[in-house]
Amino acid sequence: MSSLVRSVGTIGGLxxxxxxxxxxxxxxxxRVLGAGxxxxAYQLAFTLPNTFRRLFAEGAFSVAFVPMYSRALHGSESEGGGEAAAARFADDVLAVFLWVLLVFSxxxxxxxxxxxxxLARDYQDVPGKFELAVLLSRITFPYLGxxxxVAMLSGVLNARARFAPGAFAPxxxxxxxxxxxxxxxKLRGDSGDDRIVALALAISVSVAGLAQFAYLWWAVRRAGLRLHLRLPKLTPEVRRLGMLILPATFGAGIYQISQFVDTFFATSLPQGSLTLLKLADRLNQMPLGIVGIALGTAILPMLARHIHAGDAAEAQRLQSNAFEMATLLTLPAAAALAICAPAFTAAFFVGGKFTDADGAIMANIVVALVAGLPAYVIVKILNPGFFAREDxxxxxxxxxxxxxxxxAINLYVVRRFGIVGLAGATAVSASLNCLLLYIVLHRRGxxxxxxxxxxxxxxxxxxVAAMAALLWWMMPRLAPHYAGSAFERxxxxxxxxxxxxxxxxxxxxxxGALDKELLAMLTRRRRTGAATTKE
Known part of the structure; x- marks a missing residue:
């Protein structure tokens, strides 16, 4: 468990x-663009490559590539494993992967x-909105490549328990x-033309992708690894990786696929709905990213090693520890976000072009989204139980x-409850996915x-109930200050x-909800870090 805590701490901290x-x-x-x-148009343009990233690069590709690379790296030379085999596999994947990305993009x-x-046919009803969305989407799409x-290079480092570079890239x-x-x-100045801001943002998305790639390439070389560009060749291992990626693209990405579904429905609602949904999801993504991604990234290579070694008991213990850590952090986060959503939206977002009315709608969206927060995170823990076994x-x-x-739920609730109903449907579907995954894992032992x-x-x-009662009591008493001065907020x-x-x-x-062994490990880690700093 100490290695899991250490890895999760590194990934989660960054x-x-x-x-x-x-x-x-x-x-x-x-504040600069509001919800207009x-x-x-920008939110749609950023959603396209970003959702493909989560679905494919950080989802399907990572969960298929890391176990195969890890097995090649840690396998014995007599079985065709070792450093040379791992390097050869990575080079073969890079050669094919690069061309696939270029053609797809x-x-x-x-x-x-x-x-x-x-995704947004209703944008044609607003003059200039559809055309702007197309232009921005073309500018941002190179980010996906x-x-x-970056996801591949992170996978190479993660398999070697080097989690920091991949976690720092975002x-x-x-x-x-x-x-x-x-x-x-600055460029918009007094012109009031928000398209200038949107164009600057779209360009910066692709520039950011290039910066992340350059950083990970440097990190891989700093780790003493060398990747080589070759002519693409479909080796048996690359074919096997492709066969694993195709179903994993769907199976690992229910949350990301739901984003496309949500985008489709959100663009049919009043202007600003998509922006409010994406900004509300930022609050939801805080604990999801810190806890869910950290646990999922850390557990996959460890679980793959235990399963490859035939140690079922250790695999069970690892998943149980990850499950307990997930609920310990996400249950209070979900309750706090649900109760304090009006405070967070007013304090952080209301101002400039973002109105009080926008903040009130966004708060309701947050409440609906975080109902599924524990499920979003637990799915990240349950999926590796399949992927580590190459299922x-x-x-x-x-x-x-x-x-x-x-x-089905969206078709019923969107017309009646608008964007809030759409967010609630996402939470329900994620919870169902979580339940089904556990049932299958349990039945297979x-x-x-x-x-x-x-x-x-x-x-x-x-x-959590004790905390929720206190927050429920405090919220109305501090309400006048949430949208006040910076100090009041x-x-x-x-x-x-x-x-x-x-x-x-x-x-x-x-x-007794806290694991004393876990607390002891965290305490030891802090003390060790302090001692190292003094030295």
Missing amino acids: TLVSRIFGFVRDMLLA LAAD AVAMIAMPAIVWI FISL VLLNIVLIAGIVAGW TRTPVWTALASLIVNI WFHFTARLASRIARQIVA VWSLSALVVAGGAVFFAAAFLV
Whole structure:
């Protein structure tokens, strides 16, 4: 468990830095662009490569590539493994992968008017909106190629337990995008033409992808590894990787595929709906990215090693520990976000072109989204149980069932409840996917709930209830300060966060929801870090 805690701490810590910069980015974006024509067009343009990134590069490709590369790296030379075999496999994949990305990106950019029409045909009803969305989407799409190569390089490093470079790369994205917002704002000046800001942002997206790729290439070389460009060749291992990627593209990405579904429905709603949904998802993505991505990234190579060694008991223990860590962090986060959503949206986003009415709608969207937050994170833990065994087909069926339910619910609720109903449908479908994955894992004997795990989660819920009661009492009493001066916003939110966190952890300690072994490991890690710093 110590290695899992160490890896999650590294990934989660750097992801936290990235999420903070991302939060600053979206705060600036809300104030500079608001929730209007240019903002919606940019959000669609950024959604296309970003969702493909999560779905394919960080989803299907990573979960298929890392176990195969890890097996080649840690296998014995007599079985065709070792450093040379791993390097050969990585070179073969890079040679094919690069051409696939170039062809796919070129075709997508040519067909962009049709893609935008499929996702946002209602943009044609607003003069200039459809054309702007097509232009911005073509400018941002090269980002997908760069970030897909970043995912491969991160996979090579992750298999060697070097998680920091891949976790730091998103920080570069947000820094470049912040610079793009500021540059666009300066160029717009007093003209009031929001298209200038949107164009500057779209250009900065592709520039950010190039910066991330350059950084990961440097990190790989710094680790003593050399990748070589060769003529593409479909070796048996590359073919096997392709066969794993195809179903994993769907199975690993129910949340990302739901993003396309949500985008389709959101673009049919009043102007600004897509922007409000994406900004609300930023609050949801904070704990999801820090906890879910960190756990999923850390657990996959470890789980693959235990399964390859035939150690089923250790694999079960690893998943149980990850499950407990996930609920310990996401249950209080979901409850706090749901109760304090009006405070967060008012304090962070309202101002400039972002109105109080926008903030009120966004708060309701946040409440609906975070209802599925624990499920979003737990899926990241359950999926590696299949991918580490190179079973990418089973998640396809659970994802398909969940997606069908998502679409069916959207058809009913979007007309009645608008963008808030759409967000709620996403939460329901993610929860269903999580439940189906666990049922299959349990029936196959690959992972099961133990009495200890169930008891720990039940105690966590008690602690969450205590925290929720306090926040519910505090929210109306601090309401006048959430949209006040900068000082008022800071101290009122700080009061909520500090009081809520203190009550949760105090209650968790009293009812035994905290794993003393985990706390001891974290304490030892902090002490070791302090000692190293002094030296």
